[in-house]
Amino acid sequence: MLKAVRGTRDLLPPDTDLWNRVEAKVRDVMERYNFHEIRTPIFEDTQLFSRSVGEETDIVSKEMFTWEDRSRAIPAVPVLEVASGTRGRFSGQSLTLRPENTAGVVRAYIEHRLGDKGTLQKLYYIGPQFRRERPQKGRYRQFYQIGAEIIGPPSAGSESPIHDAEILEMLATLLDEVGLRDWQLQLNSVGGADDRARYNQALREALKPLLHQMCADCQRRAETNPLRVLDCKVPKDQPIIEKLPKVSEYLGEASREHFAAVGAMLDTVGIPYTINERMVRGLDYYTRTTFEFTHGGLGAQSAVLGGGRYDGLSESLEGPKAPGIGFAIGEDRLILALQSQGETIVEKLRAYIAPLGSGMNPHALKLARELRREGVSVDIGDEVFRLKRSFELAEKAGARFIVIVGENEVAAGQFAVKNLATAEQVQVQRAELAAYLKDSNPQPRKS
Ligand code: ATP
Ligand code: MG
Numbered sequence: 001m002l003k004a005v006r007g008t009r010d011l012l013p014p015d016t017d018l019w020n021r022v023e024a025k026v027r028d029v030m031e032r033y034n035f036h037e038i039r040t041p042i043f044e045d046t047q048l049f050s051r052s053v054g055e056e057t058d059i060v061s062k063e064m065f066t067w068e069d070r071s072r073a074i075p076a077v078p079v080l081e082v083a084s085g086t087r088g089r090f091s092g093q094s095l096t097l098r099p100e101n102t103a104g105v106v107r108a109y110i111e112h113r114l115g116d117k118g119t120l121q122k123l124y125y126i127g128p129q130f131r132r133e134r135p136q137k138g139r140y141r142q143f144y145q146i147g148a149e150i151i152g153p154p155s156a157g158s159e160s161p162i163h164d165a166e167i168l169e170m171l172a173t174l175l176d177e178v179g180l181r182d183w184q185l186q187l188n189s190v191g192g193a194d195d196r197a198r199y200n201q202a203l204r205e206a207l208k209p210l211l212h213q214m215c216a217d218c219q220r221r222a223e224t225n226p227l228r229v230l231d232c233k234v235p236k237d238q239p240i241i242e243k244l245p246k247v248s249e250y251l252g253e254a255s256r257e258h259f260a261a262v263g264a265m266l267d268t269v270g271i272p273y274t275i276n277e278r279m280v281r282g283l284d285y286y287t288r289t290t291f292e293f294t295h296g297g298l299g300a301q302s303a304v305l306g307g308g309r310y311d312g313l314s315e316s317l318e319g320p321k322a323p324g325i326g327f328a329i330g331e332d333r334l335i336l337a338l339q340s341q342g343e344t345i346v347e348k349l350r351a352y353i354a355p356l357g358s359g360m361n362p363h364a365l366k367l368a369r370e371l372r373r374e375g376v377s378v379d380i381g382d383e384v385f386r387l388k389r390s391f392e393l394a395e396k397a398g399a400r401f402i403v404i405v406g407e408n409e410v411a412a413g414q415f416a417v418k419n420l421a422t423a424e425q426v427q428v429q430r431a432e433l434a435a436y437l438k439d440s441n442p443q444p445r446k447s
Helices: 016-033 046-052 058-063 077-087 102-111 161-178 193-207 215-224 226-231 235-242 253-269 331-340 361-373 386-397 407-412 431-436
Strands: 043-045 066-068 094-097 121-130 142-151 183-189 287-295 303-309 324-330 349-355 376-380 399-405 413-417 425-429
Touching: 016 121, 016 226, 016 331, 043 046, 043 193, 046 058, 046 094, 058 102, 058 121, 102 142, 102 324, 102 349, 102 407, 142 161, 142 331, 161 183, 161 287, 161 303, 161 324, 161 386, 161 425, 183 253, 193 215, 193 226, 215 226, 226 235, 253 413, 287 331, 303 331, 324 331, 349 361, 349 413, 349 431, 361 376, 386 399, 399 407, 399 431, 407 413, 413 431, 425 431
Parallel strands: 349 376, 349 399
Antiparallel strands: 043 094, 066 094, 121 142, 142 324, 183 287, 287 303, 303 324, 399 413, 413 425
């Protein structure tokens, strides 16, 4: 039997109802904060990720799904050349399924010259990402991210700490409104490019005498990208890492002020946070503010989302100066966290229509059509079912009401409506039925 590939999974109802409720809330919040949706391709040129996320990161060095494109080379002009033999060769371009979406958004920002508008671009996305990781709870090879970016020319205020605070405040609101309880915000600053260079140098020095005790990855990273040593998950390396110099000691005046301003704004609006100096995040493009929101219901994979500033990213992709800040929520983990609190969609269906007796299907369908067009969620049975069977199916479908459509009811223009939770039964006029069903707590009426 063929099965879904390891690390991928099918999302089925009723879970998808919860996914959709979360996504609807995201769109609602994004609109209130003036973010607009961007959809970028699911695969990109491999270099986009190696140059932005960074060669030394786990994502680029181990986790990407990469292949060589085998479509026919598209000749970059001379037709003559085609005739003389280019035709039939493969382009050999290296392509990669996106492991994250910030790089794609920034590529699109550059490609479409969105900076020329002179305003901040506030963009959000919802979609699948791909990483070849060891599958476990909260870690999949195809997973979903909900992300947003604020990016623009410095003249539009893109470097201002108010946008760091705005993003963090929006996330707090979003998590509150989807109903996640007890999240924690961990905050850090990894400094600007200058600070990072000084800190990397300090780490390199500090690591020199210790390296022989550390894992092979760390020994390599200490040379190529010392900051990545702080990401190391190998247990025996942890006591060594604990004692390494702290990034805060290497922040310059400007970065320190920027970070203090973000913290002060969070204090003013009343958003609690913890400063965690070890949190450098697994992508190279971050500068200054970095953050994670964690949740206790997730076990080892406790990060619901991560993000930060990336003031130099556009330039490293040969774009204009375009500082920015963004985040990506792991939607799979957000759903797991909500489910760990017992979150489910309670009511699935408002009314189940039971045609009673032969020839009643058309009447049932007509009534269903009227109600559905009035905005009531309705499902229908079949005239071959006996009443008992209809009740069973209505219960199974999670309906709140069952509406009986028999010959007498149609002739009289009123229907028997039974509340399946309270077992209360009333007669309701056809014209009043939609309103009656929509009213979440209808008053009992005398028939
Ligand atoms: P982690 O430390 O958990 O591996 P990360 O630093 O690799 O996370 P990011 O690249 O910052 O994660 O992605 C942002 C969010 O996306 C994470 O906080 C997490 O919620 C989610 N995420 C990352 N990788 C996966 C995965 N393989 N499966 C499910 N969710 C993921
Ligand atoms: Mg990871």
